[in-house]
Amino acid sequence: MDTPALLNTLTSLSHEFGKTDYVFGGGGNTSAKNADTLWIKPSGTSLADMTPERFVAIDREKLSALYTFTPPTNTAERESVVKDMMMASRRPGSEARPSVETPLHDLIEAVFVIHTHPSLVNGLTCSQDAKATAARLFPEALWVPYIDPGFTLSIDVRDRLDAYKRQHGKQPTIILLQNHGIFIAGDTPEAVRSTYRQVMGTLKDEYQAAGIACALPDMPPPSPGSAKVEQLKQLMEVGAVAGGSLLTVAEGPLTPDHMVYAKAFPYSGDWSAAGVAAYRKQYGYAPRIINSPAGVYTVGKDAKAAGLAWDAVLDGALIRQLAAAFGGVRYLDDRARQFIENWEVESYREKQSQQSA
C-alpha cells in the first residue's frame, strides 16, 4: 500500500472504531506504519474527527532512541523528557503532539494498530476475575496487568511482547490491558475488523450466557433547564449540567479515561453547600458527578465538558453492569488513582479536547 492509500485506510478504520461502541471522549488511538514511518493519531483529537492529513508522522529510527535511554526516575521528569523525544522524532510538516501511547504502537510489528476502550471489553478488564477470564476466552491474547499509563506502560508491554514472541514465534494480535482497554493489530484492515468482531462476539455471548444485558436499561429523558438544574449549577459554580437520569453509577475509578473526564469518585447524596465542601476537603477537587436520589448529574465549565463527563458516567455504569459476569467490578487502587490525578499529560489532553469544541 502506498502512503496515501495507507492513510485513507487508517482514516476509515479510525472512523469505524471511533464510534461509541468502542470509545468515548477523545479516547483510543490508531496507527499505521511502514519500515521507516509511523503515522499516529495526535493527542487531543478524537478518532471520529480524523482525516489523512491529521495523523502525525514519526521517524521510527529517531523514536527508537527511547528504547535504549535511561529515563529519569521521577515521573514528571520522565514523562516530560519522553514527550520531548517524541516531539523531536516527528517528521517535518507534522506539528501536532503524538499520542502518549506512540512507543507502544511502534513496538507492535503489524501495519495497523487500533487501540480502543469498548465497554464490552472493559466489562472484562475492569472485573475481579479479569485475568482468568481473559485466559479462558482469549487464550491467544496478551494480558497486561494494570500499569501506569505513559512511558512505563510502553516499556513494560515491550518486554511482554518480546516474551510472547519467544514463546509463540510471533507477536499477539490482541492485547488486553487491565482497567484500560484493548489493542488489536493486523496487517490488513480486514484482519483488524475480523479480530474485533471475534472479540466483541465472544464477549456478547458470554454476557448473554450470564443473563446480563449489553446495554443500560432505558432511562427517562433528562430534563435540563429545570429549577433543580439551575440550583445545582449555581451551587457548583459551573457553566453546564448534563444527565439527570436515575442509574447505578460506578462508585470508583475504572480507567484513566474515566478519571480524566469525570474524576475518580462521584458525590453521593442530596447536594448541599456543606456536602460539596466536605467532598472538596476529602478529595482536593470539586465533584464532576452528582449521584443524588433525584437523579445522576454531571457538571462542567461548559456543555461539552459536562457532556463528556456524562458519557463517562454512562460508560462506567455499563462497565459496572457487565463486570458482574466476571466476579464484579474492580476499581483502580489508591496508588494508581493518585498517579493519574497527578499526571500532566492527561490534563493536557483534557484541555485540548475541551478547546476543540
Ligand SMILES: [Zn+2]
Ligand atoms: Zn487507552
